Amino acid sequence: xxxxxxxxxxxxxxxxxxxEIDASSSIELDLAIAKSVGEGFKKILVDCHALEYISSAGLxxxxxxxxxxxxxxxxxxxxxxxxxxxxxxxxxxxxxxxNIRENKTEALKLANELSV
Amino acid sequence: MNYxxxxxxxxxxxxxxxxxxxTTLNENHVPELQISAIVLALDEMCSNLMIHAHHCNPDHxxxxxxxxxxxxxxxxxxxxxxxxxxxxxxxEPEMGSLVQEKRKGGLGIRLVKSIMDKIEYSSEGGKSIxxxxxxx
Numbered sequence: 486x487x488x489x490x491x492x493x494x495x496x497x498x499x500x501x502x503x504x505e506i507d508a509s510s511s512i513e514l515d516l517a518i519a520k521s522v523g524e525g526f527k528k529i530l531v532d533c534h535a536l537e538y539i540s541s542a543g544l545x546x547x548x549x550x551x552x553x554x555x556x557x558x559x560x561x562x563x564x565x566x567x568x569x570x571x572x573x574x575x576x577x578x579x580x581x582x583x584n585i586r587e588n589k590t591e592a593l594k595l596a597n598e599l600s601v
Numbered sequence: 602m603n604y605x606x607x608x609x610x611x612x613x614x615x616x617x618x619x620x621x622x623x624t625t626l627n628e629n630h631v632p633e634l635q636i637s638a639i640v641l642a643l644d645e646m647c648s649n650l651m652i653h654a655h656h657c658n659p660d661h662x663x664x665x666x667x668x669x670x671x672x673x674x675x676x677x678x679x680x681x682x683x684x685x686x687x688x689x690x691x692x693e694p695e696m697g698s699l700v701q702e703k704r705k706g707g708l709g710i711r712l713v714k715s716i717m718d719k720i721e722y723s724s725e726g727g728k729s730i731x732x733x734x735x736x737x
Contacts, residue, residue, distance in 0.1 A: 486616065505616065509612035541709035542709075545708050551700045569633070572634055572638065576716065
């Protein structure tokens with residue numbers, strides 16, 4: 486069960502993911518990111534503070550946007566990952582493919598730097 | 602020690618599987634980070650089976666058994682009615698091609714193979730058994 490909240494701050498879309506993302510709920514994450522892209526946001530932060538679990542279905546959603554983000558010059562940064570969630574990203578070596586930062590300030594800083 | 606959990610092949614039941622695995626491993630004092638990885642591997646295996654072998658039909662059942670024969674070994678058995686889904690026959694896709702093809706699947710097999718020490722398949726009395734061994 487996952488709950489997703491979106492909040493806009495100065496042209497940046499912040500997607501907060503609360504709960505667990507598995508094969509039954511990954512569609513919710515997909516829809517939230519698609520909506521953000523559809524609304525034209527160029528900077529997307531994903532707040533993972535309250536993300537308790539993610540399976541490959543959720544990781545696959547992030548992966549599936551990498552090319553589109555490159556084409557459309559959209560910068561996405563994830564932040565606030567718990568150790569157990571970070572571990573899942575590390576097993577797959579995804580930490581090298583995605584932008585991940587400790588907190589919102591650092592995530593926003595990176596998104597701004599990458600957007601220049 | 603032997604623990605059993607039987608459930609219908611609906612993706613909404615994955616949480617129940619995760620809770621069962623987590624509780625069992627907690628009771629057996631497995632470190633938290635290892636529990637998270639094992640829970641993930643079982644979730645991946647069961648969701649693969651539910652989707653690809655049972656097309657998420659909630660009337661089809663699968664059973665998960667956890668055996669703890671020795672202090673450092675855990676054996677997880679996923680038993681269902683005659684499915685043939687041997688992940689040893691699947692090569693995990695390269696990460697680069699997953700990104701290029703914008704594929705959402707294919708990561709689960711890589712995860713399971715990274716986390717578990719042994720993956721075996723067998724059949725007994727019309728049932729298929731996928732046996733995953735993890736040394737802690």
